[in-house]
Amino acid sequence: LSIPLSSLSPATPMTPAPCDLGNSTEAIKSSIVNHVRFTLGAYVDSASPNDWWVATCLAVRDRVMDSATKSRTLHRKSGVRRIHYLSLEYLMGRLLENNLRNSGLYDSVKQALSEMGKDLDALLQSEPDMGLGNGGLGRLAACFMDSLSTMNLPAIGYGIHYEFGLFRQEFVNGRQVEHPDAWMRDGSPWKIARPSYRQRVQLYGRVTQRFDENGNPHAQWVDTKCLLGLPWDIPIVGYDSHTVNVLRLWQAQADEDFNFKIFNEGSYIEALREKAIAETVSKVLYPNDATESGKELRLVQQYFFVACSLADIVRRFKNGYSLPWSEFPSKAAIQLNDTHPAVAIPELMRILLDEENLDWGSAWKICQETFSYTNHTLLPEALEMWSVGLFERVLPRHLQIIYRINAQFLDGPVEARWPGDAAKKRVLSLIDERGGKYVRMAHMSVLGGHATNGVAALHTRLLCERLFPEFHELFPERFVNITNGVTFRRWLDVCNPQLSSLITETIGEGWKKDASKLRGLDASADDAGFRDRYRAIKRHHKVVLAKIIQDSCGVCVSPDALFDVQIKRLHEYKRQHLNLLNIVTLYRQILNNPKADFHPRVFIFGAKAAPGYFLAKNIIHAINSLANKVNNDPRVGDKLKVVFLPNYGVSLAEKIIPAADLSEQISTAGKEASGTGNMKLALNGALTIGTLDGANVEIAEEVGDDNIFIFGLTVEQVTDLKARGYNPWEYYWNNEALRDTIDWIGSDYFTGHAHDFKPLRDSFLEHGDPYLCLADYQMYVDAQAKVDAAYKQPELWTKMAVLNTARVGFFSSDRTIQDYADKVWKLPQVAVP
Numbered sequence: 001l002s003i004p005l006s007s008l009s010p011a012t013p014m015t016p017a018p019c020d021l022g023n024s025t026e027a028i029k030s031s032i033v034n035h036v037r038f039t040l041g042a043y044v045d046s047a048s049p050n051d052w053w054v055a056t057c058l059a060v061r062d063r064v065m066d067s068a069t070k071s072r073t074l075h076r077k078s079g080v081r082r083i084h085y086l087s088l089e090y091l092m093g094r095l096l097e098n099n100l101r102n103s104g105l106y107d108s109v110k111q112a113l114s115e116m117g118k119d120l121d122a123l124l125q126s127e128p129d130m131g132l133g134n135g136g137l138g139r140l141a142a143c144f145m146d147s148l149s150t151m152n153l154p155a156i157g158y159g160i161h162y163e164f165g166l167f168r169q170e171f172v173n174g175r176q177v178e179h180p181d182a183w184m185r186d187g188s189p190w191k192i193a194r195p196s197y198r199q200r201v202q203l204y205g206r207v208t209q210r211f212d213e214n215g216n217p218h219a220q221w222v223d224t225k226c227l228l229g230l231p232w233d234i235p236i237v238g239y240d241s242h243t244v245n246v247l248r249l250w251q252a253q254a255d256e257d258f259n260f261k262i263f264n265e266g267s268y269i270e271a272l273r274e275k276a277i278a279e280t281v282s283k284v285l286y287p288n289d290a291t292e293s294g295k296e297l298r299l300v301q302q303y304f305f306v307a308c309s310l311a312d313i314v315r316r317f318k319n320g321y322s323l324p325w326s327e328f329p330s331k332a333a334i335q336l337n338d339t340h341p342a343v344a345i346p347e348l349m350r351i352l353l354d355e356e357n358l359d360w361g362s363a364w365k366i367c368q369e370t371f372s373y374t375n376h377t378l379l380p381e382a383l384e385m386w387s388v389g390l391f392e393r394v395l396p397r398h399l400q401i402i403y404r405i406n407a408q409f410l411d412g413p414v415e416a417r418w419p420g421d422a423a424k425k426r427v428l429s430l431i432d433e434r435g436g437k438y439v440r441m442a443h444m445s446v447l448g449g450h451a452t453n454g455v456a457a458l459h460t461r462l463l464c465e466r467l468f469p470e471f472h473e474l475f476p477e478r479f480v481n482i483t484n485g486v487t488f489r490r491w492l493d494v495c496n497p498q499l500s501s502l503i504t505e506t507i508g509e510g511w512k513k514d515a516s517k518l519r520g521l522d523a524s525a526d527d528a529g530f531r532d533r534y535r536a537i538k539r540h541h542k543v544v545l546a547k548i549i550q551d552s553c554g555v556c557v558s559p560d561a562l563f564d565v566q567i568k569r570l571h572e573y574k575r576q577h578l579n580l581l582n583i584v585t586l587y588r589q590i591l592n593n594p595k596a597d598f599h600p601r602v603f604i605f606g607a608k609a610a611p612g613y614f615l616a617k618n619i620i621h622a623i624n625s626l627a628n629k630v631n632n633d634p635r636v637g638d639k640l641k642v643v644f645l646p647n648y649g650v651s652l653a654e655k656i657i658p659a660a661d662l663s664e665q666i667s668t669a670g671k672e673a674s675g676t677g678n679m680k681l682a683l684n685g686a687l688t689i690g691t692l693d694g695a696n697v698e699i700a701e702e703v704g705d706d707n708i709f710i711f712g713l714t715v716e717q718v719t720d721l722k723a724r725g726y727n728p729w730e731y732y733w734n735n736e737a738l739r740d741t742i743d744w745i746g747s748d749y750f751t752g753h754a755h756d757f758k759p760l761r762d763s764f765l766e767h768g769d770p771y772l773c774l775a776d777y778q779m780y781v782d783a784q785a786k787v788d789a790a791y792k793q794p795e796l797w798t799k800m801a802v803l804n805t806a807r808v809g810f811f812s813s814d815r816t817i818q819d820y821a822d823k824v825w826k827l828p829q830v831a832v833p
């Protein structure tokens with residue numbers, strides 16, 4: 001039986017009459033039951049908890065998909081510009097609760113489940129985290145997706161559909177052990193495959209020439225290997241808005257044609273081997289945070305998702321409009337989340353030059369109008385560079401294009417500004433030649449777009465003054481600051497519904513969409529009744545966290561102790577080891593002076609170390625060993641507890657943050673680009689102890705100097721000290737408490753083996769203490785004493801905490817996204833009816 005395909009596709013699409021599923025409890029109940037029966041093929045009586053969770057997610061998904069289709073259609077028909085956010089990481093966490101709260105379905109779904117004898121809260125906790133990111137950068141992308149939908153901005157997020165997200169962390173004898181995170185082994189109800197938008201991607205091969213119909217020569221990329229990219233869409237539900245944008249994640253697949261040939265030759269095993277190799281491209285997220293990883297697979301991952309995404313964007317432009325290419329930027333803005341997707345610049349050039357036959361000048365103009373770039377780090381070791389040899393092998397045509405971009409830049413604007421200055425050319429070149437040849441992805445990103453932004457005011461200043469001074473001199477108008485933000489829906493409404501209700505009761509609901517309205521709470525700081533309720537909510541979360549600590553660390557902590565929290569990736573620049581120095585100092589003080597008036601404290605850590613980062617792992621081992629000693633020392637009792645919660649991630653953060661009293665933001669000044677945990681903690685009423693680094697500077701400005709504990713060297717002082725020649729031994733010899741502390745860490749006291757923490761001790765002394773822990777030590781210890789004194793005055797402390805909640809509205813990602821929309825993307829809001 002053969003029916004011509006064309007006869008199956010009628011001229012008018014077969015859109016069924018719109019069907020409203022209804023949001024009543026009854027309607028939701030029957031949706032969930034239908035999914036249990038017909039989607040999962042289970043009996044309602046014997047369905048597993050996972051079945052109920054999947055069925056509930058699907059019932060919610062059913063109710064948002066229509067809005068997703070509507071949003072997409074409206075965005076296409078209205079012809080507005082869209083933002084395409086390119087990011088190698090999205091740390092989404094769990095989706096169900098966020099989608100319920102944002103869509104307003106929470107109460108009816110809870111009721112529906114409870115009428116069927118099911119507990120929504122239990123289902124919510126069973127959802128695996130979608131951990132497709134390392135830390136701040138990936139979580140920022142997730143917050144941005146939430147804000148884009150909430151604010152009715154037309155957007156698509158593009159990324160990789162990793163089969164394995166960030167590793168699961170376990171401690172064995174205090175040491176970190178990594179396990180694979182098979183987050184979607186059982187599938188995920190949130191993602192929808194879009195096979196009709198599959199893309200084909202070329203790699204490797206060589207470049208030849210072809211001639212177009214007018215006889216003009218064009219480069220041609222031949223003898224390549226091919227990969228397919230299958231897109232998976234995840235709907236992004238905004239708060240109180242009908243815009244549902246999508247996050248589109250690409251999964252790598254083997255090219256069927258390629259395999260077919262080998263199959264015919266009878267090499268079945270060989271064909272499947274090739275297929276397996278192709279699929280490794282989207283297997284696993286690189287677990288490096290803020291460090292460059294020069295691996296071929298990583299470059300292939302970057303190009304794979306960039307090429308798929310650009311092909312998707314170009315397809316939409318060509319199918320949607322019949323406009324000249326010069327109009328492309330009026331329809332599409334592309335944001336590069338760090339340099340990871342920067343190969344998009346030569347890729348768009350390649351498409352325009354080689355496939356669309358544009359001339360160089362027109363193509364370059366389109367690129368510059370389309371792209372913009374966010375820089376997330378000043379750390380030199382984190383600035384991406386690819387060896388020219390590798391680049392040429394994987395992407396030979398792109399390297400040619402990069403060389404030409406470079407030549408035009410150096411011979412044009414650079415020569416004009418600094419005639420004959422070879423040194424300036426070496427500094428500005430896209431190719432680093434100081435030992436081997438490397439492509440500087442950051443330089444290409446600044447050059448290939450119209451805007452480069454830093455992520456906090458201080459960071460942007462340092463970007464202009466220190467990282468890119470010559471670029472800044474050439475193109476000052478390109479540099480903008482856009483301070484990071486976090487979504488207050490997840491980081492207050494979802495993780496702290498009690499505080500959210502108290503706020504709403506006090507100042508109304510408006511803060512959820514306009515966070516500046518939180519300032520309305522300022523007056524409540526002086527209201528004793530309000531403070532009591534605020535404190536009771538904090539205590540509630542501390543009780544919940546104490547239970548989690550008991551369950552996962554086996555340590556009993558009192559909710560009346562001060563909860564002192566440092567949660568972030570483990571990195572020397574973030575200085576968990578400075579925190580450690582202070583705890584060891586306190587431990588000594590308690591032993592020397594058991595009667596000292598010190599408010600009991602629980603030091604809480606959460607952090608993953610990159611698997612190959614030796615010193616970071618040594619620091620984890622040291623903190624766990626210290627915890628083991630302190631927690632079991634009868635001389636200490638309840639005064640001091642130290643816990644390192646394993647497997648820190650988004651869901652654990654949602655439990656820790658509402659329970660925190662003190663937020664540790666103690667990076668060496670000039671090293672933390674922004675930080676975003678600092679914002680979430682302050683929002684939930686944890687006071688910050690921090691250096692003048694990243695967004696801490698702006699947090700201090702917002703909450704006021706009286707409501708934050710700032711200490712330590714400033715960026716300028718750090719620079720001066722290093723210029724003078726920093727010598728940690730001076731601090732060691734001049735400060736007895738510090739000396740005793742370090743000697744104790746270097747002894748066999750904590751594990752029975754003096755060599756266990758030699759690497760840590762050496763980093764403080766023999767290796768020059770690159771992050772200046774010793775220089776900041778005394779100021780940190782003094783600031784901690786002030787914290788202790790303030791915490792002993794509960795009314796004062798709560799007042800300060802309330803003022804933190806009231807005054808951090810600026811750090812809403814809605815404000816951040818509005819800044820991008822106004823200053824960089826020039827995007828209009830499009831309300832979906």
Ligand code: CR6
Nearest residue numbers: 136137290376377672673674675676
């Ligand atoms: N590691 C910065 O270090 C910033 C986030 C998001 C980081 C951090 O200070 O808040 O980005 N940088 O802007 C990179 O990942 C390169 C981070 O998360």
